[in-house]
Amino acid sequence: MTAAPAQSLWSATATAAPALAPLAGPRRADIAIIGAGYTGLSAALHLAAAGRVVLVLEAQALGTRASGLNGGQVIPGLKTDPDALEAWLGPERGARLVASVGAAPDLVFELIGRHAIDCDAVRSGWIQPATSQAALSELAGRVEQWRRRGAAVELLAAREVALLTGSRRYCGGLLDRRGGTVQPLSYVHGLARAVARSGAEICVHTPALHLRRAAREWQIETPHGAVSAPIVIVATNAYSGALVGALRRSIIVVPSFQVATMPLTQAQRAQILPGGQAASDTWHLLRYFRLAAGARLVLGARGTFGREPGPRSCRHHYRAVVEIYPQLAGVAFEYHWGGLVAMTRDHLPHLHELAPGLLAGLGYNGRGVAMATLMGRLLAQRALGMSDAELAFPVTPVRSIPLHGASSLAARAAIQYLRAVDSLARIHARLRGRSSWI
Ligand SMILES: Cc1cc2nc3c(=O)[nH]c(=O)nc-3n(C[C@H](O)[C@H](O)[C@H](O)COP(=O)(O)OP(=O)(O)OC[C@H]3O[C@@H](n4cnc5c(N)ncnc54)[C@H](O)[C@@H]3O)c2cc1C
Known part of the structure; x- marks a missing residue:
């Protein structure tokens, strides 16, 4: 360090x-x-x-x-x-x-x-390695959606993620070529x-x-x-x-x-x-x-x-x-x-x-x-004059986040909360003997 x-x-x-x-x-x-x-x-x-x-x-x-x-x-x-x-x-x-x-x-x-x-x-x-079975199921849905559209995206087993990343901490993942x-x-x-x-x-x-x-x-x-x-x-x-x-x-x-x-x-x-x-x-x-x-x-x-x-x-x-x-x-x-x-x-x-x-x-x-x-x-x-309908992305009105100052504080609190959720998930996985992929 x-x-x-x-x-x-x-x-x-x-x-x-x-x-x-x-x-x-x-x-x-x-x-x-x-x-x-x-x-x-x-x-x-x-x-x-x-x-x-x-x-x-x-x-x-x-x-x-x-x-x-x-x-x-x-x-x-x-x-x-x-x-x-x-x-x-x-x-x-x-x-x-x-x-x-x-x-x-x-x-x-x-x-x-x-x-x-x-x-x-x-x-x-680009690889998205999964940190839990729930995350892996979500990735499976993402892979299916992209593949239906012909994209070069595939679901990886834990062993394949370990080979590609060099880390045995993940239970699977997504590879987007x-x-x-x-x-x-x-x-x-x-x-x-x-x-x-x-x-x-x-x-x-x-x-x-x-x-x-x-x-x-x-x-x-x-x-x-x-x-x-x-x-x-x-x-x-x-x-x-x-x-x-x-x-x-x-x-x-x-x-x-x-x-x-x-x-x-x-x-x-x-x-x-x-x-x-x-x-x-x-x-x-x-x-x-x-x-x-x-x-x-x-x-x-x-x-x-x-x-x-x-x-x-x-x-x-x-x-x-x-x-x-x-x-x-x-x-x-x-x-x-x-x-x-x-x-x-x-x-x-x-x-x-x-x-x-x-x-x-x-x-x-x-x-x-x-x-x-x-x-x-x-x-x-x-x-250059392209209309909203022709653009590949919609033109949207700008919307202020209500109570913006408070929202920034809320974001800090949310980040602390999510950090705690992630830490608990790691502890939980360790207790269940899943330490190879936490
Ligand atoms: C640490 C970090 C890691 C990230 N990693 C990734 C990643 O791996 N992959 C990925 O896709 N994205 C990543 N992102 C996000 C990505 O970097 C940004 O989304 C992207 O660079 C935004 O580009 P931008 O041109 O909109 O903004 P910026 O690059 O921030 O440019 C905005 C510019 O506006 C200038 N500016 C502001 N106010 C004024 C003013 N009044 N007058 C003149 N100039 C002004 C600023 O000085 C700045 O140079 C990461 C971001 C950070 C911070």
């Missing part, structure tokens, strides 16, 4: 960031985008490809928020299963939505290929380079301070001058602040924390995730893990609210690593870092039209590598 200051494996191993500068004086654009994560960059790329004059405003340096910090797991689909999505939207629209979210990893890997993005992209699949992994910060850098090459401009260290409608245009105030544009896309997700208060109130923000071990030995490497898949298990407070640069194991789980991740979080994650991989007892962490995840009440991402010409996409519930990339394309399509 380590008590060293937080630093991410990604920032230590990413490709060089493109040279970008802050805004220099007032500007006009066809479309202004606020936020340069996957959502904003993907929107910019698709809009520039359609010949629009695009300006992206980013408050920080490039990739310092969720898109540069995440686990790099490219996960197909949403947390809501295909049948439920079709029941929600009806067979035709529902089927289109299911097809588009199932193909979201195609978009990621296609952009990586088309723009020659150097980001350690590997498409070897559409998924994969990227170095998330290198993916941001590559997207930003592609955006710049396509003629759009990204201004870093340029926070949008105020947004107002003036005549037919939107005016965005920044410390370095005002930007005017008929269309604005807000792509600030979990880092949405007071700029558009309704967005901030439509999500619950929860911290997630990751650790990266020292490089594994060759023997450990041969056992642990030998096929290079990513995994996110089915605990209520799930653990997600994968291998990354230099054969390090990267593991993430819920972090602690309101505090910089430190030794306590590292101890918690050390216990998780050793529970999954007892063979890693004593392993040291070389990197640790955290970020914020935007959760929604219905577990779905949302595409909003807040006012004429004011669009937003957010709420990926921890699955934004593929989904935010897709959302960027959807936002671009909407900005």
Whole structure:
């Protein structure tokens, strides 16, 4: 374990960031985008490809928020299963939505290929290992739903999960061959380079301070001058602040924390995730893990609210690593870092039209590598005039979560509760002698 200051494996191993500068004086654009994560960059790329004059405003340096910090797991689909999505939207629209979210990893890997993005992209699949028989039954239903739609998803027995993950702690699982992994910060850098090459401009260290409608245009105030544009896309997700208060109130923000071990030995490497898949298990407070640069194991789980991740979080994650991989007892962490995840009440991402010409996409519930990339394309399509009916994703009104401040407190309480539920389930399984897969 380590008590060293937080630093991410990604920032230590990413490709060089493109040279970008802050805004220099007032500007006009066809479309202004606020936020340069996957959502904003993907929107910019698709809009520039359609010949629009695009300006992206980013408050920080490039990739310092969720898109540069995440686990790099490219996960197909949403947390809501295909049948439920079709029941929600009806067979035709529902089927289109299911097809588009199932193909979201195609978009990621296609952009990586088309723009020659150097980001350690590997498409070897995504595993959901089951932590209980009840979770495994749910996975069986999910597999059946995806297979009915022709997706390359299969149910795995405990032995197969053990072979693929190197962990005997799971009682089965799901393998979705559409998924994969990227170095998330290198993916941001590559997207930003592609955006710049396509003629759009990204201004870093340029926070949008105020947004107002003036005549037919939107005016965005920044410390370095005002930007005017008929269309604005807000792509600030979990880092949405007071700029558009309704967005901030439509999500619950929860911290997630990751650790990266020292490089594994060759023997450990041969056992642990030998096929290079990513995994996110089915605990209520799930653990997600994968291998990354230099054969390090990267593991993430819920972090602690309101505090910089430190030794306590590292101890918690050390216990998780050793529970999954007892063979890693004593392993040291070389990197640790955290970020914020935007959760929604219905577990779905949302595409909003807040006012004429004011669009937003957010709420990926921890699955934004593929989904935010897709959302960027959807936002671009909407900005280019595609109707709600034609879009693969519905445009929904933004809904503030009632008593939002209290809801955030309730989320903290819920997380403590779910942590306790998971702990009890582990104890229960141990008492029943099922310690091989708890
Ligand atoms: C620790 C962690 C692990 C995760 N792991 C995974 C994973 O393995 N797989 C997966 O699919 N998803 C994962 N996610 C979720 C995924 O990272 C996000 O859903 C995705 O990056 C969201 O992209 P975004 O562009 O919408 O938001 P962000 O990347 O957060 O970008 C928003 C940007 O808006 C900027 N901004 C905010 N306000 C302003 C303003 N006023 N003016 C200008 N700029 C502003 C911010 O600085 C930021 O750069 C994880 C998230 C975290 C935090």
